Amino acid sequence: MSLWEYANPAKFMALSARILPALAITSSCLLLIGLLWGFFFTPADYKQGSTVKIIFLHVPTALMAINAWLMMLAASLIWLIRRHHVSALAAKAAAPIGITMTLIAIATGAIWGKPMWGTYWAWDPRLTSFMILLVFYFGYLALWEAIEDKDTAADLTSILCIVGSVFALLSRYAVNFWSQGLHQGASLSLDKEQHVDNAFYFPLLVCIAGMVLLFVTLVLIRTRTEIRLRRLLTLRLRNS
Amino acid sequence: MWSLILRDIRLALRSGGGFVLTLAFFLIVIMIVPFGVGADLGLLSRIAPGILWIGALLSCLLSLDRIFQLDWEDGTLEALATSPIPLSGIATAKATAHWLTTGLPITLASLPLGYLLNLNHNSYFLLLTSLAIGTPALSFIGTFGAALTVGVKRGGLLLSLLILPLYIPTLMLGAQSMSVGTNNPIELLALIAAISFMCIALLPFACAIALRANLK
DSSP states (O other): OOGGGGGSHHHHHHHHHHHHHHHHHHHHHHHHHHHHHHHHSSOOBTTTBGGGGGHHHHHHHHHHHHHHHHHHHHHHHHHHHHOOHHHHHHHHHHHHHHHHHHHHHHHHHHHHHHHHHSOSOOOOHHHHHHHHHHHHHHHHHHHHHHOSSHHHHHHHHHHHHHHHHHHHHHHHHHHHHHOOOOSOOOSOOSSGGGOOOHHHHHHHHHHHHHHHHHHHHHHHHHHHHHHHHHHHHHHHHHHO | OHHHHHHHHHHHHSTTSSHHHHHHHHHHHHHHHHHHHOSOHHHHHHHHHHHHHHHHHHHHHHTTTHHHHHHHHTTHHHHHHTSSSOHHHHHHHHHHHHIIIIIHHHHHHHHHHHHHTTOOGGGHHHHHHHHHHHHHHHHHHHHHHHHHTTTSTTOHHHHHHHHHHHHHHHHHHHHHHHSTTOSOHHHHHHHHHHHHHHHHHHHHHHHHHHHHHHHO
């Protein structure tokens, strides 16, 4: 039993069909508990009032926006090295979810930024990095759409994802030279000193866990769709 | 490899090669900015570094689809792929020729154009240096984009969408190195040089993978 067995789409379909319901239920329960706990059962912050509660949506989506790209990077490497077909399709499946997460993170940040910083948008390093990340996602998807041969498209998008990761990282640090920050420091870290207060910390963790599972669920669903699309295409080619 | 570089340069210099077009485009981009923002010399002087860098970026972008497209269409690229030179070597030669016919002329042309935009007197040396060490990165990144999209019909728009995000770090550091508030431009120039060297060292291999996937 190894991970590589699931390069076989039939095995992947069988396994994912079995674990999907459990994943979907767990992720929705966690998100529901986390968001309800966060919105209704945490105290308002002494400086920011109740607007602070948007972090229960903002932080998990922002985390997943970056993690979705990292997952695409890993999947691209696996495709290039091992020719793992499901992996290439999973990378493609993750991109639109990454875009959605990025957009939600930017939108919730803007809604929260208006009362706090007095502006919806500022060219702050973190905000700018997310805008850049969004453009990288668009380019990646556009390349998938533009190339007809599926294996060539998988090759080219994989190499773009790897090169893009390097440049996205470079941009992340180059913006520090270019603009002063408005965004606060990390809300979570392994260093206990900088944490948000425990009252916010635990519901936030639940929300993050829920969002990770939601991402996995959605990627599995979309990968299954891609595999079925590929099968349909083959069938149509065989019949014509 | 030398003959490949010479061939590409000769093709670019002859009529229809795009060498003059690139420079003319650079001039026009710089020229329309005052039309858009007004002829206030103080304002122009402040935005000049950014405008010159963006102009260089766009002019570079314009000539990218020529790098592989013609060779791809008439089959030269396939012949080159079977030659003893590795594909990464071909990509390096192509990118070098592209830099010699666009990056270098743009760098030199930026001096008079900087004067048109009333660039700060102390900034000319920085303008020349930052463009000279930054444009190789633009050429190598651009060659990578051209290798990705060589199989796509009318891929110009797609190429811009793929390449411009990759240009962001170079642009930010390049324009920033000349801005008035920067007290340590050498640090920024060193970072631009680092990006260029990284692109020259690594991107030809990415180009080779992309070309191989396209030629399959």
